[in-house]
Amino acid sequence: MYRVIYKSRSAQPLNWDIVHDITDKSQSNNGTCGVTGVLLASRSHFLQALEGNFESVNNVFRRIAKDERHCDLSIISFSVIDARLFGGWGMRGIGAFDFNKTIESELKNKYGEEEKGIRFPLEEWQALAMINDIKMIRGLPSWKK
Ligand SMILES: Cc1cc2nc3c(=O)[nH]c(=O)nc-3n(C[C@H](O)[C@H](O)[C@H](O)COP(=O)(O)O)c2cc1C
Structure with a gap:
């Protein structure tokens, strides 16, 4: 199995409507091909992890890369993994703007600031640490959906 993590810049300031549009579609598409993951959205950027078999992760990533809702994609990591970190999450959207x-x-304080929002890291260990920090925080509005 493989995991790809990337960061991109949103074409417009982010809000729940945009995040839900993406995650609603992703839940059904990713469920069909066995891809799981998480999508973080700050005010200006996305950070997404996708995991699954090589072909499925590649196919989903290829579609995502063409999407005009974002640009400036930077690959943070592309790794062979033994187990999923986000099993059970077809695509969990987290609005870090909220x-x-x-x-x-x-x-x-921990990860820095970018365009008035939380800065999403470009290093794999920091990206995973941030996702883990957010997972540990309870009672966020983002966990309702
Ligand atoms: C930041 C971002 C993340 C996305 N993540 C996914 C995803 O995990 N799975 C997915 O199928 N589409 C995702 N999309 C949407 C795709 O780019 C594309 O619109 C969608 O897959 C098209 O699906 P369809 O061919 O079934 O209409 C994402 C788009 C953006 C902008």
């Missing part, structure tokens, strides 16, 4: 002030400032 965190409460305390959580937002803690994450900004």
